[in-house]
Amino acid sequence: MRENWFKFWNHPRTKAVRHWSNITYDVSWNIILFLIIGVLLVGSFSVGAAGGYFASLVKDTKAPKLTEMKQQVNSYAITSEIYWGSGEKLTNIATDEERQPVNIKEISPYLLDAVLSTEDVDFYEHDGVVPKATLRAVLQEVTNSSSRTGGSTLTQQLIKNQILTNEVSFERKAKEIILALRLENAMTKDEILQAYLNVVSFGRNSLGRNIAGIEAASRGVFNKPAKKLTLPQAAFLAGIPKNPYYYTPYLQGGVVKKDLTPSTNRMKTVLKRMYVAKSITKAQYEKAVKYDITKDFSKTSKRSRDTYPYVYDLAEKEALKIMTSYFMKQDGIKEDEVKPSELAEVKANYRDQALIAMRQGGYKIHLTLDKKIHEAMQTPAKNASNFPSAPQYKQVVNPKTKKTVTKKDPEETAAVMVQNETGRILGFVGGRYTDGTADDFNRAFQAKRQIGSTAKPILVYSNGIENGLITPASTINDEEYYYQTVPRQPGDNPINNEGGRYRGNVTVREALELSLNVPAVKTYEKMNMSNSIQKLVDMGIEIPDNIRYAPSAALGTMEITPVELAGAYATLANYGEYVKPYVISKITKDGKNIYKAKSKKKRIYQDRTAYLTLDMMRGVFDKGTAQYANSLLKIPGDWAGKTGTTNEIKDSYLVGSTPGVTLAVWTGHDQNNSLMGATTYYQRTQNLWAQMANLTYNANSSYFKSGARFNQPASVSADDFKNTGRFKEEDQKKKEAEAKKKAEAEAEKKKQAEQDKKKADEAKAKAEADAKQKADEAKAKAEADAKQKADEAKAKADADAKRKADEAKAKADADAKRKADEAKAKADADAKRKADEAKAKADADAKRKADEAKAKADADAKRKADEAKAKADADAKRKADEKQKNAE
Secondary structure, rough: OOOHHHHHOOOOOOHHHHHOOOOOOOOHHHHHHHHHHHHHHHHHHHHHHHHHHHHHOOHHHHHHHHHHHHHHOOOOOOOOOEEEOOEEEEEEEOOOEOOOOOHHOOOOHHHHHHHHHHOOOOOOOOOOOOOOHOOOOOOOOOOOOOOOOOOOOOOHHHHHHHHOOOOOHHHHHHHHHHHHHHHHHHHHHHHHHHHHHHHHEEEOOOOOEEEOHHHHHHHHHHHHOHHOHHHHHHOOOOOOOOHHHHOOOEEEOOOEOOOHHHHHHHHHHHHHHHHHHHOHHOOOOOHHHHOHHHOOOOOOOHHHHHHHHHHHHHHHHHHHHHHHHHHHOOOOOOHHHHHHHHHHHHHHHHHHHHHHHHHEOOOEEEEOOOOOHHHHHHHHHHHHHHHHOOOOOEEEOOOOOOOEEEEEEEEEEEEEEEEEOOEEEEEEEOOHHHOOOOOOOOOOHHHOOOOOHHHHHHHHHOOOOOOOOOOOEEHHHHHOOOOOOOOOOOEEEEEEOOOOOOOOOOOOHHHHHOOOOHHHHHHHHOOOHHHHHHHHHHHOOOOOOOHHHHHHHHOOOEOOOOHHHHHHHHHHHHHOOEEEOOOOEHHHOOOEEEEEEOOOOEOOOOHHHHHHHHHHHHHHHHHHHHHHHHHHOOOOOOOEEEEOOOOHHHHEEEEOOOOOEEEEEEEEEEEOOOOOOOHHHHHHHHHHHHHHHHHHHHOOHHOOOOOOOOOOOOOOOOOHOOOOOOOOOHHHHHHHHHHHHHHHHHHHHHHHHHHHHHHHHHHHHHHHHHHHHHHHHHHHHHHHHHHHHHHHHHHHHHHHHHHHHHHHHHHHHHHHHHHHHHHHHHHHHHHHHHHHHHHHHHHHHHHHHHHHHHHHHHHHHHHHHHHHHHHHHHHHHHHHEEEHHHHO
């Protein structure tokens, strides 16, 4: 049939058929020709218009430097981390989004293949943009298609996330394309892929926190590093960025979603694309598709902040102080050079800066706390059987309602363990976790309480030895005694010992072992109390002025935190050198130290003083007030320490030291109720102390130096153990005679004083009368003179002021009018000139562009028309020749 058709077309049988065939051919060809020309013209115009539109969208986009682009795409918030002093990671600093950057070499190949197969299969072939995909996406946007396949490469997605915004517009898309092409020149493909994987969102983790970056996603969903991901796990994670909060397996709070079908279906889609891209074999695909990925999900996790609330809060608080000082130092700001009125605001600004840096700057905060020791200390504090079963209550005023309410006031505890030589805090107890939870009040660092008899070694006897007043063998009479350095008031009670009895002559060693109050006060009153208190101040302890000169300080009326008390006792154990206790050892960023703690030692006591005091404190455990604790100790060691109790048994202490560590334990009530059990409260305190000592020793005995003893320094001699001090008790009769003589002298002195006072009163009355008369006369004269001068001065001042005001007003009005006229004239001229210049430039640009466009369009149209006419003429001539030949 085809052959017949061509035969008919080429060899028509009649002249009429040939005539109409030629006409049909010519008309059809011309129509086709004009259609082709029209399509070419429309296409050229569309391409030109699209190009012009694209150019207009990116005309204000400045091409950033390649180094700047690289820095921008790699700039993101990095989660800061807290580490135990023993090396284990504790937790991340709380932030809106957790991220842990990772090198591409530390990412599973499965994950890389999964991401590329799903998001950008031609990633290593294209130059940052795939024109076909971009055109498809634009057409879908223009036509408002319900099917959106997307047109962004990984490079474009990285540009959108890090440099641009998520705004849906052609302008943003155009800028994205330009910057993506440029980024490909700034970074290698691996660098771009690594940056993308560290930036992209992966929804939530098992804590319910937002996560970004593959390392945080891998650890947060499967509890493993990204380099150890299996094929199904990698496919699951690679599917999440498509719609992070839809495909993430966790809800807020870290609860696993009930319906995980969308997430698992997405994983299967990723696996299918990996198989199609030949990244995995058919066998791998079939096995992975059947795998139950839900069994790999991390169970809902408990935040370390919930497990270690006191540690987390303390770490953040102390790190914030350090970081604030660091940023001030970076800017050359010194506190002593800032005006006092401005210092608070300056520090607040730097504190805000430090807080942001801590949450987003990727810092690593290393604590001094040994995890095993710290956890061992919590066990006795959490054991309810170590405390009274019945809680006490307290009537308190609600600060909001101002109403009196009954508040539960359970017995609390706090403890601190310090390494003597370095000041490192190895562990602490912030509270007893009543009802299984902790509160916001860290008693170890925040509770300022009176310290009772624990003041005697660090304030009384150490200073007495240092001043040459006493030795451990000095004898002091323990008797009924009143404070001698303060006026005695009617009804004052004598100083009592616990138990209410006096023991007569005792040595200083015995007085300390038995915690007798009278010998301590007698010793303290014979010294310069202010100088003694200064020892504590030199250790960073704040002491109010009313305590500095009070003899009651010998019995511990000053308020000190447990950590300060532990630091003071560690000073004695460190042979008189004080090292401030600290909880942060260093803060690093990118592997470099920005802060490192330095154990600065300060000499507080002579080594002789420290040793003699420690030697007396040994007896507290052996035969003194800490014998109960000593009976519960199950560890070796050269222990020296002191107990303490405050008035009305509101506080109870035991502080003990070995050559390696010092452990301080406090019990009491937040609302200052008395401890229950007048004869058992101290046993609870000492039981807690002994349990903590035993458990921490079992956790890590290396800090204790249990095989060592406090060595006697060369400065200690045999005479130091004899009664060689200046303290001497006076004979009782001699004291009574002197007291009587003193009383008679005071009576005579009082009588003479009354007579002198009478004479003085009479002289004073006469002097006051004379003075009043002279004062009245002087006052009247002064007032008259002052009134006259004031009237004259006022009249002159009024006249001068009026004249100057008139002159100033006239000058100001003239100047203001002149300046206003000049400004208006200049503004009008500038505005007209700028408007004319702008109009002329706009007209010229518009005419030039129009002429150029018209000329180009005319030339293109003429060229195409000439080509089309020439072709048409040639075809017409050829057909005419063929027609003529056929006719012949």
